[in-house]
Amino acid sequence: MPDLGPHAVFILAAYAVTFAAVAALALAIVADDRRQRRLIAELEARGIRRRSAGPGHKTKPARGRKP
Numbered sequence: 629m630p631d632l633g634p635h636a637v638f639i640l641a642a643y644a645v646t647f648a649a650v651a652a653l654a655l656a657i658v659a660d661d662r663r664q665r666r667l668i669a670e671l672e673a674r675g676i677r678r679r680s681a682g683p684g685h686k687t688k689p690a691r692g693r694k695p
Contacts, residue, residue, distance in 0.1 A: 632639050
């Protein structure tokens with residue numbers, strides 16, 4: 629490990645806080661994605677469709693995702 633001098637504790641703490649913040653944001657994004665997909669699935673199960681889908685149009689899952 630490189631010598632960080634007298635500020636080593638501050639530097640390592642800054643890296644730790646940054647890592648924790650980025651990890652929390654990533655987890656929040658994943659949780660929100662799951663929540664939104666569940667909400668969309670519930671609405672589609674109740675027969676509510678997007679206006680852009682048109683009558684009788686079957687919606688496709690998002691690219692790269694399996695239904």
